[in-house]
Amino acid sequence: MNMIVCCKQVIDPEAPPASFRVDAGANKVLPPQGVPPVISPFDEQAVEAALRIKDAQGGTITALTMGNNLLRDVVKKPLSMGADELVLLEDAAFEDGDGWSNAYALAEAIKKIGEYDIIFCGRQAADWDSGQVGSGIAEILGLPSVTLAKKVDVADGKAKVERVIPDGYEVVEVSLPALITVSNELGEARYPTIKGIMAAKRKEPTVWKPADIGVDASNIGANGRRAKLVKLFQPVKEGHCEIIEGDSPEEAAVGLAMKLREVKVF
Amino acid sequence: MSDNKGVMIVGEVVEGKLSPIAAELLGCGRKLADDLGQELSAVIIGSGVSGLAEQAISQGADKVYVVDDALLKDYQTDSYLSVMDKVVKEAMPQIVLMGQTSMGRDLAPRLAFRLETSAALDCIALEIDPDSKRLLQTKPVYGGNAQAIYSSDIDPQIATVRPKVMSPLAPDSAKKGEVITIDAGLDASAIRTSVLETVLEEVVGIKLEDAPVVVSGGRGMGGPEGFEQLAELAKMLKGAVGCTRPVCDSGWMPDTQQVGLTGKIVTPDFYIAVALSGSSQHMAGCSSSKTIVAINKDPEANIFKEAQYGVVGDWKKVIPAFTEKVKELLG
Ligand SMILES: Cc1cc2nc3c(=O)[nH]c(=O)nc-3n(C[C@H](O)[C@H](O)[C@H](O)COP(=O)(O)OP(=O)(O)OC[C@H]3O[C@@H](n4cnc5c(N)ncnc54)[C@H](O)[C@@H]3O)c2cc1C
Numbered sequence: 334m335n336m337i338v339c340c341k342q343v344i345d346p347e348a349p350p351a352s353f354r355v356d357a358g359a360n361k362v363l364p365p366q367g368v369p370p371v372i373s374p375f376d377e378q379a380v381e382a383a384l385r386i387k388d389a390q391g392g393t394i395t396a397l398t399m400g401n402n403l404l405r406d407v408v409k410k411p412l413s414m415g416a417d418e419l420v421l422l423e424d425a426a427f428e429d430g431d432g433w434s435n436a437y438a439l440a441e442a443i444k445k446i447g448e449y450d451i452i453f454c455g456r457q458a459a460d461w462d463s464g465q466v467g468s469g470i471a472e473i474l475g476l477p478s479v480t481l482a483k484k485v486d487v488a489d490g491k492a493k494v495e496r497v498i499p500d501g502y503e504v505v506e507v508s509l510p511a512l513i514t515v516s517n518e519l520g521e522a523r524y525p526t527i528k529g530i531m532a533a534k535r536k537e538p539t540v541w542k543p544a545d546i547g548v549d550a551s552n553i554g555a556n557g558r559r560a561k562l563v564k565l566f567q568p569v570k571e572g573h574c575e576i577i578e579g580d581s582p583e584e585a586a587v588g589l590a591m592k593l594r595e596v597k598v599f
Numbered sequence: 600m601s602d603n604k605g606v607m608i609v610g611e612v613v614e615g616k617l618s619p620i621a622a623e624l625l626g627c628g629r630k631l632a633d634d635l636g637q638e639l640s641a642v643i644i645g646s647g648v649s650g651l652a653e654q655a656i657s658q659g660a661d662k663v664y665v666v667d668d669a670l671l672k673d674y675q676t677d678s679y680l681s682v683m684d685k686v687v688k689e690a691m692p693q694i695v696l697m698g699q700t701s702m703g704r705d706l707a708p709r710l711a712f713r714l715e716t717s718a719a720l721d722c723i724a725l726e727i728d729p730d731s732k733r734l735l736q737t738k739p740v741y742g743g744n745a746q747a748i749y750s751s752d753i754d755p756q757i758a759t760v761r762p763k764v765m766s767p768l769a770p771d772s773a774k775k776g777e778v779i780t781i782d783a784g785l786d787a788s789a790i791r792t793s794v795l796e797t798v799l800e801e802v803v804g805i806k807l808e809d810a811p812v813v814v815s816g817g818r819g820m821g822g823p824e825g826f827e828q829l830a831e832l833a834k835m836l837k838g839a840v841g842c843t844r845p846v847c848d849s850g851w852m853p854d855t856q857q858v859g860l861t862g863k864i865v866t867p868d869f870y871i872a873v874a875l876s877g878s879s880q881h882m883a884g885c886s887s888s889k890t891i892v893a894i895n896k897d898p899e900a901n902i903f904k905e906a907q908y909g910v911v912g913d914w915k916k917v918i919p920a921f922t923e924k925v926k927e928l929l930g
Contacts, residue, residue, distance in 0.1 A: 346742045350879050350901050353744040362741060432708065433717055461740050461747070462860070464720045465708035472712035477791035478676055480705045483854075493795070498701045499808070499863070500855055501799040507792045517844065517861055518854045559717035563735060564748040574893070574903045582912030583920035589892070589910050590924035598869050598890045598908075599812065599836055599925065 334392030334487060336383040337446060338416065338453040339439055339466065340376040342400050342407050345369065346459035353567070360565040362460070372398075372410050375455025377522040379515040380411045382485050383453050384523065390487065393417045395446055399438060401428045405538075412533035413525035419538040420446060426543050426550045434557030436469025441546040443474065451492060452512045456481055471512035479505050483518035603754035605640055606632040607692035609683070610655050611702055612645040617654055620698035622767035624760060625659035627725060628696055629768060631734070634727040637693070638662060642686050644679060646672040649780070656776035659768045663776060664690065668783035670790065674702045676709060677790045682783055683710050689781065692755050694734050696725075699759040707759045718757035719749045723764050734758065742860055743883030762808075763866050764887075800855045805839045807856060812838025813867045813885070815858055816846060817875025819895070819914065823851040829873060832922045835929065841865065841885075843875045859884035874914045877902030894918065 345368050352365035364370070372380075383394045396411035399422035412419050422442055430438070443452060452474075454467035471478035483502060484495040490509055495502045497516050507513075525533070543550050550556060577592055579585030593599055608628045610621035625641065632639035641660040643651050645667065652663040666682050683706065687695060695710070697703035699721045711718035719736035723746075726735050734756040736749045750756070807813065814833040816826055826840060833840045841858040842851070858865055860883040870888035874895060875881060882905055885891070893906035894917050903909050910917050 344741075346880065347878070350744060350877075353741065353879070355745055362745065431717065433712070436712065456861070459742060462721070462738075462742065463740075464704055465711070465718060468705065468708035469712045472709050478705075478709065479792060480676075481701070495798075496701075497854070498797070500802065501797070503794050504796040504798070505792050506795050511791075518847075521848060559715075559753055560719065560749045560751050562747055563750050565740070565745055567745050570904060572904050574906045574909050576898075576903070576909050576911060579910075582910065582916035585910045585912055586894075586917040586920035587924045589908060589917075590921050590928060592908060593869075593890075593892065594925075594928045598892075599929075 334386055334390060334450050335448045336386065336392055336394045336451045336453060337443055337449045338376065338379050338383050338394060338396050338411060339470070340380065340396050340398045340408070340411055341373045341458045342370050342398060342403055343373045343458060343460040345371045346374065355565055355567050357566060360562050362565070370404060370407055372407060373455050373459040375457060375459065375515060375517065377410070378517060378519045379453040379455050380414055380416060381522040382482065382513070382515050382519055383451070384415045386485065386487055387415065395420060397439060397442055397446070398422070399427050399435065401425050408538070409533040409536070410525065412536055413529040414523055415529060419536065421538045421540045422546065423540050424542050426556070427554045429555035430553060431558040431560045432463045432465030432469055433559040434553050436466045436473060437557060438546070438548055438553045439466065440470045440473040441548050442541060443470065445541070445546050450509045452476070454512065454514045456514045456516045467512055467514035476510055476512050477507050478512040478514070479507050480514040481516040482513050483516055485513060601754045603691045603693040605638040605690065605692045606635070606694045606696065607640045607642060607687070607690060609695070609697040609703070610641045610643045610651070611698055611700060612643060612648050612651065615647065617643070617651050618698070620700060620762050621655065622658050623762065623765040624696050624698060625655065626767040627760060627765035629659040631694060631725060631727055635693070635732060640664060640690060640692065642666065642683070644671050644682055652778045657770040657772050657774055661776050663778050664781050665778060666781050666783050668785060670785045670787055671783060673794045675790055675792050675794065676705055677792060678785055679706055680709050680713060681785060681789070684713050685784065686781055687714060687755060695755045695757045697759045699761045703759040707757050711757045714755065716753040716755060716757060717751045718759070720759045722758045722760050725758060725760065739883055741879070743879040743886070761864060763864070800853055804834065805837065807839045807841055807858070807863050807865060810839035810865070811867050812836040812869045813841045813858070813865050813888070814838055814871045814873065815841035815843065815875060815885070816873045817843040818845040819874025820846065820851070825914065826852060828918050828922070832871070832918065832925065835922065835926055836869070838867065838869070843881050872902050872906065873918065875902060876900050877905050
């Protein structure tokens with residue numbers, strides 16, 4: 334079983350909300366001070382999904398990350414979790430893409446990697462939450478796709494996927510090769526082991542430039558966008574909270590109930 | 600830009616009925632179509648669905664495309680994609696809207712790639728730019744920390760719309776419209792997935808998405824036991840219990856009760872946030888609630904920036920006293 338997992342380096346989505354800043358002029362998010370980037374958590378769970386298959390029946394896992402100035406300690410995390418290979422698409426031309434240009438470059442890299450039975454992606458990247466790259470790669474490569482997986486089992490050239498729906502899940506069978514996006518219901522990604530971290534340190538990633546995957550710089554990153562970002566802004570919060578005080582928490586609780594009744598909240 | 604004209608919505612069918620999001624899309628689509636001075640059409644896809652066309656017309660559609668085929672009984676990416684590709688190429692709309700549902704979030708991006716255009720998912724506002732006449736699509740990004748407005752010059756512009764954000768129109772049974780039947784033209788062997796089974800969680804009491812009151816607990820509840828107390832309070836207020844993601848990750852509550860960016864989006868009149876910090880990803884699922892009340896022991900918790908009323912204290916002390924008083928006041 335050959336598996337490829339697309340992993341994006343993003344600003345830590347769990348950095349404190351108060352540290353979040355937008356550069357309105359540039360329509361960009363300013364990285365918070367002192368908080369290192371991470372692999373988008375859904376992508377880590379996609380690595381986990383691939384590792385569970387590898388644990389059960391063997392296989393190889395290639396992590397694929399695109400960006401510029403990628404931090405080696407961050408992008409090597411899938412290796413330290415147990416992935417076998419790491420391919421980086423690293424160049425300024427890959428930056429600031431949209432779903433379209435990102436899926437295009439990743440699909441071309443996947444063609445170059447060549448052999449695969451399953452391509453995994455996170456359900457959406459934790460930065461732009463666009464939720465399109467997985468489906469886009471599938472469309473470009475002409476593969477079937479199943480989105481929002483919480484469990485993936487493979488047997489007889491097919492994958493059985495539990496796909497999350499609002500009130501539960503459906504069990505979808507898909508022929509391989511296929512693209513599967515992973516949702517958080519899959520469960521937490523495993524922690525790297527010391528052995529894994531050591532192995533990842535020694536492993537040199539394969540680095541590809543646009544020319545290496547045969548793409549023209551006009552079709553990737555910011556140049557290849559089809560969606561224009563007109564404006565990026567932080568919604569204004571009214572931010573007035575009336576704190577109900579009391580001599581004890583119980584008294585405050587009673588005061589809260591009375592206040593809410595008075596203003597007819599219930 | 601092209602000669603494409605008109606706004607098209609995809610009217611999702613659930614258990615043989617048009618789902619509530621269809622009416623919301625018709626309401627929002629009607630406004631956009633009127634702003635453009637163009638037509639509003641609806642696409643209804645499924646098996647045994649032709650009877651639903653009139654309803655879509657009464658809710659705002661000028662034209663309804665019906666694609667009725669036994670192979671379309673369940674949503675499957677390959678079959679629905681093939682149908683939508685066909686309908687869009689025939690109708691040539693300028694805008695295509697779907698709900699941000701299990702179907703829409705799967706279908707919209709693939710359709711966009713097939714049609715070589717772009718899509719914006721989970722939009723919370725849509726409007727026509729008065730100058731360019733292009734659709735401006737507003738959606739939350741960065742886990743709800745920011746919002747982005749997207750547009751594009753390529754037709755059709757595709758968007759999915761978050762449920763319960765747009766208002767439906769009052770149905771007008773006198774409204775006339777045209778119904779067009781389109782042959783699905785599907786080849787069963789080209790559908791590469793099959794739904795083997797659907798497993799639904801038992802919901803006790805009111806469904807989270809529909810509840811007028813939601814009592815949510817976070818990691819600070821410390822275990823599943825505390826949720827019984829929240830359930831008691833919720834029941835008294837005729838509401839439902841929600842929770843944050845760590846609560847689901849720890850197995851204290853089922854995944855279906857998660858509120859947030861990747862869980863349920865709720866818009867109750869009254870949201871009680873207990874022992875949860877108010878992360879942007881959680882608030883993405885509840886910030887449109889009419890009144891938010893926070894109970895948290897940390898006065899610096901972000902939830903106090905989101906709430907209108909709050910008590911600083913240990914929930915173990917606050918919740919029993921609060922529940923008791925609410926019971927008394929409800930008499
Ligand atoms: C991509 C992504 C998507 C996500 N999607 C979601 C989502 O859909 N929904 C979601 O909820 N989260 C989501 N998260 C997780 C989110 O970022 C937060 O980690 C999570 O919401 C925090 O949950 P919490 O508030 O329960 O826990 P914490 O942040 O740990 O907060 C616990 C709170 O409880 C308080 N507390 C502790 N003990 C007590 C006590 N005895 N009495 C009163 N107060 C007490 C503490 O002061 C603290 O404020 C997502 C994260 C990522 C990265």
